[in-house]
Amino acid sequence: MKKLLGIIIVITLTFSCKNKENKKTETTVKTEFQEVTTTDYVLNKPTKNIKAVLILFGGYPENANDIKREFKILENAQENNVAVLYMNYNRKLWLEQHELLQLSEQLTNIVKEHELPTDNVYIGGFSSGGNIALLISNFITKQNSDIIPKGVFIGDSPIDLASLYNTVEKNVKRDFSGPVMEESIWLLETLGKQFGNPNSNISKYEAYSIFTSETNNIDNLKYLKNTKIRLYTEPDSLWWKKRARVKYEEMNAYRIKGLSESLNTLQFKDVEYIPTVDKGYRSNGERDPHSWSIIDTQNLIAWMLKK
Numbered sequence: 001m002k003k004l005l006g007i008i009i010v011i012t013l014t015f016s017c018k019n020k021e022n023k024k025t026e027t028t029v030k031t032e033f034q035e036v037t038t039t040d041y042v043l044n045k046p047t048k049n050i051k052a053v054l055i056l057f058g059g060y061p062e063n064a065n066d067i068k069r070e071f072k073i074l075e076n077a078q079e080n081n082v083a084v085l086y087m088n089y090n091r092k093l094w095l096e097q098h099e100l101l102q103l104s105e106q107l108t109n110i111v112k113e114h115e116l117p118t119d120n121v122y123i124g125g126f127s128s129g130g131n132i133a134l135l136i137s138n139f140i141t142k143q144n145s146d147i148i149p150k151g152v153f154i155g156d157s158p159i160d161l162a163s164l165y166n167t168v169e170k171n172v173k174r175d176f177s178g179p180v181m182e183e184s185i186w187l188l189e190t191l192g193k194q195f196g197n198p199n200s201n202i203s204k205y206e207a208y209s210i211f212t213s214e215t216n217n218i219d220n221l222k223y224l225k226n227t228k229i230r231l232y233t234e235p236d237s238l239w240w241k242k243r244a245r246v247k248y249e250e251m252n253a254y255r256i257k258g259l260s261e262s263l264n265t266l267q268f269k270d271v272e273y274i275p276t277v278d279k280g281y282r283s284n285g286e287r288d289p290h291s292w293s294i295i296d297t298q299n300l301i302a303w304m305l306k307k
Helices: 064-070 074-079 097-112 128-142 162-175 179-195 203-208 219-224 239-242 252-265 297-305
Strands: 017-019 024-028 033-037 040-047 052-057 082-085 123-126 151-155 229-234 268-277
Touching: 040 074, 052 128, 052 203, 052 297, 064 082, 074 297, 082 229, 097 128, 123 128, 128 151, 151 297, 162 179, 162 203, 179 203, 203 219, 229 239, 229 252, 229 297, 252 268, 268 297
Parallel strands: 052 082, 052 123, 123 151, 151 229, 229 268
Antiparallel strands: 017 024, 033 040, 040 082
């Protein structure tokens, strides 16, 4: 997860210029953006007429700088007067109750301090950040917070912790060398220490996981029944087989598709499963279906602004 898993001050001016016949005067309309950088987050916001707020959580080791580098959404956000809040909140696969309370309070305080609108808030995350996005969205909706999100999205997130345990256990047995092996050993130890073996007792996994496919448990999403949900993934089976010898049934994509089917069966209002093809690339050009780039930024902004 360490591997799997963005802050330069930017002031962007959008100019609309009209040349007059005498070519001596020029009219310029400016939309100004402000960047605020703290130890906890980076906020890029229009100085006026904010149409929506997008809160982003990165993958396991990603901070605000990393998200900004890998997820090229800022230009589209600025063109549409959308504020983007990049969180330095990471290294979480699940959230304890006190963490949910603290994060909820932190987000509420940020929105209030910077006078961001609360009527069109969206929360999203990549990889483990997607787990955070779903869990905190469910919690603040349940709490009837001031910043209840209209929508939430994930990018190839490990939503089923019990399934993740079984997959990494198989990886360790395969003894596949390299980063995959290192990551699998760490995950197996982390999950086992916290929750035990799901094949012996799955209840702890159900209590903290987004989705437990074995028992079709979605308790940690039940307050999002009327929230717009998007589930992005790139199910490139050949890439994953070559990289880690995993089967499709062992991939995040398989569990994400299963979650979408379960939510639709349970009549969640607006759930979109969005599988992509050849969209996953890191900012350095490296092919990786487990990347922020599987999320189409222009389409995402349009989804947020759709009435």
